[in-house]
Amino acid sequence: MPEPILQIENVSKIYGARRTLFGRTAEVQALNNVSISVQKGESFGLVGESGSGKTTLTRSILHLETPTAGRILFEGQDLAHLSSAELRRLRARVQIVFQDPYASLNPRMSVRDIVTEPMLVHNDILNLNRGQRTDRAAELLSLVGLGPQHLSRFPHEFSGGQRQRICIARALASGPELLLLDEPTSALDVSVQAQVLNLLCDLQDRLGLTYFFISHDLAVVRYLCDRVALIYRGELVEEGETDEIFDAPKSDYAKMLIGAMPEVKVRGSAA
Amino acid sequence: MSETAQTSEVEIPRPADDRLRRALFRFRQSKLSMLGAAVVAIVLFFTAFGTILAPYPEHVAGAVDTANRFQPPSLTHPFGTNELGQDVLSLVMAGATVSVLAGFGVVLIGTLIGTLVGAVAGFVGGWTDEGLMRLTDLTLTIPSLILAMAIAAALGPGFTNMVIAISLSWWPGYARLVRGEVLAAREEVYVTAARAIGANPSRILFRHILPNVVSPIIVKMSLDMGFAILTVAGLGFIGIGVRPPTPEWGTLLSLSRSYMPDYWWTAMAPGMAMFFAVFGFNLLGDGLRDILDPKARR
Amino acid sequence: MTYPLLDIRNLHLTMTSFDGAAHVLNGIDLTVNRGEIWGLVGESGCGKSLTGLSISRLVSTPPARYIDGEILFEGRDILSLPAKEVQSLRGKRIGMIFQDPTTNLNPSYRIGEQLVDVALAAASHDASILDCPPNASRRERRRAARRLAGDMLDRVGIPNAEARLDNYPHEFSGGMRQRVLIAMALIGRPDLLIADEPTTALDVSVQAQILKLLKGTVADHFIGVILITHNLGVVAETCSHVAVMYAGNIVESGPVAEVIERPAHPYTKALMASIPTKHSKRGSLNGLGGSVPNLISAPPGCRFAPRCSRAVEACTQTLPQPVQVGGTHHAACIRLNETEDLVDA
Numbered sequence: 001m002p003e004p005i006l007q008i009e010n011v012s013k014i015y016g017a018r019r020t021l022f023g024r025t026a027e028v029q030a031l032n033n034v035s036i037s038v039q040k041g042e043s044f045g046l047v048g049e050s051g052s053g054k055t056t057l058t059r060s061i062l063h064l065e066t067p068t069a070g071r072i073l074f075e076g077q078d079l080a081h082l083s084s085a086e087l088r089r090l091r092a093r094v095q096i097v098f099q100d101p102y103a104s105l106n107p108r109m110s111v112r113d114i115v116t117e118p119m120l121v122h123n124d125i126l127n128l129n130r131g132q133r134t135d136r137a138a139e140l141l142s143l144v145g146l147g148p149q150h151l152s153r154f155p156h157e158f159s160g161g162q163r164q165r166i167c168i169a170r171a172l173a174s175g176p177e178l179l180l181l182d183e184p185t186s187a188l189d190v191s192v193q194a195q196v197l198n199l200l201c202d203l204q205d206r207l208g209l210t211y212f213f214i215s216h217d218l219a220v221v222r223y224l225c226d227r228v229a230l231i232y233r234g235e236l237v238e239e240g241e242t243d244e245i246f247d248a249p250k251s252d253y254a255k256m257l258i259g260a261m262p263e264v265k266v267r268g269s270a271a
Numbered sequence: 272m273s274e275t276a277q278t279s280e281v282e283i284p285r286p287a288d289d290r291l292r293r294a295l296f297r298f299r300q301s302k303l304s305m306l307g308a309a310v311v312a313i314v315l316f317f318t319a320f321g322t323i324l325a326p327y328p329e330h331v332a333g334a335v336d337t338a339n340r341f342q343p344p345s346l347t348h349p350f351g352t353n354e355l356g357q358d359v360l361s362l363v364m365a366g367a368t369v370s371v372l373a374g375f376g377v378v379l380i381g382t383l384i385g386t387l388v389g390a391v392a393g394f395v396g397g398w399t400d401e402g403l404m405r406l407t408d409l410t411l412t413i414p415s416l417i418l419a420m421a422i423a424a425a426l427g428p429g430f431t432n433m434v435i436a437i438s439l440s441w442w443p444g445y446a447r448l449v450r451g452e453v454l455a456a457r458e459e460v461y462v463t464a465a466r467a468i469g470a471n472p473s474r475i476l477f478r479h480i481l482p483n484v485v486s487p488i489i490v491k492m493s494l495d496m497g498f499a500i501l502t503v504a505g506l507g508f509i510g511i512g513v514r515p516p517t518p519e520w521g522t523l524l525s526l527s528r529s530y531m532p533d534y535w536w537t538a539m540a541p542g543m544a545m546f547f548a549v550f551g552f553n554l555l556g557d558g559l560r561d562i563l564d565p566k567a568r569r
Numbered sequence: 570m571t572y573p574l575l576d577i578r579n580l581h582l583t584m585t586s587f588d589g590a591a592h593v594l595n596g597i598d599l600t601v602n603r604g605e606i607w608g609l610v611g612e613s614g615c616g617k618s619l620t621g622l623s624i625s626r627l628v629s630t631p632p633a634r635y636i637d638g639e640i641l642f643e644g645r646d647i648l649s650l651p652a653k654e655v656q657s658l659r660g661k662r663i664g665m666i667f668q669d670p671t672t673n674l675n676p677s678y679r680i681g682e683q684l685v686d687v688a689l690a691a692a693s694h695d696a697s698i699l700d701c702p703p704n705a706s707r708r709e710r711r712r713a714a715r716r717l718a719g720d721m722l723d724r725v726g727i728p729n730a731e732a733r734l735d736n737y738p739h740e741f742s743g744g745m746r747q748r749v750l751i752a753m754a755l756i757g758r759p760d761l762l763i764a765d766e767p768t769t770a771l772d773v774s775v776q777a778q779i780l781k782l783l784k785g786t787v788a789d790h791f792i793g794v795i796l797i798t799h800n801l802g803v804v805a806e807t808c809s810h811v812a813v814m815y816a817g818n819i820v821e822s823g824p825v826a827e828v829i830e831r832p833a834h835p836y837t838k839a840l841m842a843s844i845p846t847k848h849s850k851r852g853s854l855n856g857l858g859g860s861v862p863n864l865i866s867a868p869p870g871c872r873f874a875p876r877c878s879r880a881v882e883a884c885t886q887t888l889p890q891p892v893q894v895g896g897t898h899h900a901a902c903i904r905l906n907e908t909e910d911l912v913d914a
Binding site (some may be wrong): 222 | 612613636660742743744772774775776777780799800801802803805807829839840841842843844845846847849851853854856858860875
């Protein structure tokens with residue numbers, strides 16, 4: 001029986017009304033009673049359109065945002081009850097890759113500085129000296145398909161696909177178990193997307209990572225994920241095995257979404 | 272365009288200063304920027320060596336030659352002589368040192384104070400932000416020349432006091448600029464990424480935010496240089512800046528005022544020097560803005 | 570003699586930058602007739618957007634320079650028309666939709682006013698748009714334009730369209746603003762519509778709606794469309810024809826069904842293979858190694874040769890010319906027959 005690594009229990013998030021010059025803005029219910037459980041070693045896909053609450057949920061898991069109600073547990077520990085030191089240790093084990101590889105790397109830092117930064121921040125756990133950190137950065141770069149010759153380069157010298165690889169290397173630097181992938185391929189060309197998706201599959205097999213994959217691209221989710229949850233306007237609409245949802249969607253929303261998905265259908269051959 | 276070399280084999284090795292070369296290339300595209308840079312280079316040259324190169328160093332030191340007062344421009348005195356018979360060209364050349372250094376000092380101190388206030392306000396936010404920015408607004412409401420005059424009057428005239436006086440009225444612009452830039456940079460994805468890694472606030476501020484707001488600060492510094500030189504000269508003109516005999520453009524202009532228009536050349540040279548310095552720094556600043564603009568980079 | 574709606578012939582464009590002159594469009598040939606929706610696909614940096622911008626002459630020269638070729642819009646070369654005439658073509662005869670919706674709406678006018686203005690301007694060359702009698706007063710025309718604006722907003726899927734005409738752009742979300750821009754481009758009933766990644770930023774459900782609207786507009790008004798996208802799925806579901814671009818060349822073109830079912834060029838095949846489909850097994854996607862070449866020192870022969878698994882020595886010698894694969898299906902590859910064999914084997 002696999003154990004859950006991440007449990008989201010009845011999480012709600014309401015953004016409070018703000019007072020402005022012209023009166024009060026309305027409250028926004030970003031998440032409404034969402035419960036999800038992610039097992040160790042699986043790829044869990046969270047699908048939602050814009051404004052569905054995906055981002056709020058991701059930020060809550062990273063503890064960059066506090067839910068209004070409900071709990072988020074990582075390996076059974078409630079995030080809300082962690083001390084700041086424990087929270088910092090947790091950050092080493094839960095990492096994230098963002099959507100836009102052009103915006104998520106500091107343009108003023110070299111690749112070496114970018115990839116070694118998590119090791120530096122978590123040096124109390126990792127205990128690496130400067131040389132060892134560089135070695136590990138080089139190792140991580142070759143793991144994601146780049147090389148040690150890239151260490152002294154700056155982000156602007158890389159293409160989108162390569163930048164996303166650097167982001168993945170950075171995310172792996174602190175030795176995480178859970179990787180949040182926030183639309184990691186939607187800013188990339190299909191040919192590059194295929195490479196990054198393959199890299200993610202390969203890394204998961206090698207390192208035994210758990211993926212929490214957030215996307216609006218159903219084809220990518222179907223390709224990568226074992227289980228899928230659909231979220232619409234802050235509510236969980238449907239959850240289940242990937243094949244089940246794609247072959248026999250139950251909710252109207254899932255049916256609509258799968259129907260709207262643009263696909264290259266090659267009649268006749270299924271090679 | 273964004274897709275350059277994907278695999279390591281096809282990559283062209285690039286020197287680390289590639290970005291600088293590109294910036295220089297873009298800078299050279301604009302003739303006005305180049306003109307600005309050239310003018311600034313000349314001004315800086317005289318700032319460094321004006322005193323040494325002056326044809327009549329004894330006049331710079333304060334010697335007078337009353338026999339030759341109010342000589343019109345000639346080969347021996349290209350810009351004529353003043354009421355004390357001193358060579359105007361020599362005074363203006365030497366005056367560059369004081370005027371430009373004072374301007375630079377003002378901009379530098381203003382930048383340091385302003386960046387500190389703005390960065391803290393933008394990064395910490397909340398009541399700290401409110402407090403610091405209201406203080407900034409308060410300083411802005413006082414006309415800078417009047418404030419500088421008041422401070423100079425309190426501290427007494429002199430080079431250092433003048434620089435301090437102007438600086439204290441100079442920083443609010445930087446505070447506002449830096450606060451805005453910090454607020455914007457704080458929302459960048461790489462800053463969120465750093466927070467997700469677990470980096471502490473000081474690391475985020477000094478490693479991720481401040482290095483990315485340097486460009487607009489440099490541009491503003493360059494654009495402000497001209498105005499700072501003018502302000503320094505303004506204080507000199509009204510007599511609370513540098514005291515004669517130390518040559519300074521504003522003071523020189525102020526002294527020549529009473530001999531206008533008959534001995535126009537005494538005002539001509541310091542005025543032109545100021546004009547060129549301000550003009551050059553403004554053109555340079557515009558050029559720098561073009562190449563350092565964060566939207567044009569990427 | 571009747572001309573095709575749009576006929577691009579042998580278009581060459583260079584861009585000068587710090588590193589030198591890049592040959593970004595290297596002989597584009599494309600003919601669009603009324604009633605056709607052409608999908609222009611390829612990786613980023615292959616020249617899709619530049620081709621689209623060239624048609625309404627929105628590429629700034631310099632740094633760009635057209636060194637050869639012509640763009641014939643109903644037989645008239647857009648590249649040699651006076652700027653004023655091009656200006657009058659834009660928006661009325663040639664509509665454009667861009668990807669970024671934030672910069673293309675004036676923030677200080679209501680959505681309705683902006684739509685009405687476009688409709689009235691367009692009605693000056695084609696009065697039938699407003700659907701009101703020719704002697705109608707200005708007031709009546711305005712009312713008709715407003716009705717049309719509300720109708721268009723409704724058709725691009727904006728709920729409660731009539732009321733939202735009085736909103737300002739900032740009151741719309743990004744996706745809704747994009748839909749307003751689409752409505753704005755369609756309201757003047759252009760003869761040719763160039764849509765550059767119009768739905769990339771939108772949700773799939775909205776995307777489906779917009780694409781359906783686009784198809785409907787083509788069917789109703791018999792216009793021509795160039796749809797620039799990187800999504801082959803969108804092309805497969807929307808377009809009648811497709812042109813696949815690589816590094817400034819159209820490497821394959823033809824009717825969508827033909828090209829997608831029987832891709833002939835190795836690049837098209839590689840693109841198709843990198844899309845995850847229902848049947849792709851985890852970890853089995855075939856990405857395309859390498860990247861678009863540096864166009865400043867572009868390889869002399871086929872520009873795809875360095876990344877092509879089937880390239881031979883001859884590929885690097887001369888630029889391959891389009892070869893007929895069947896009907897109007899063309900591909901520019903000298904090893905078409907050989908590659909066919911290899912795939913079947």
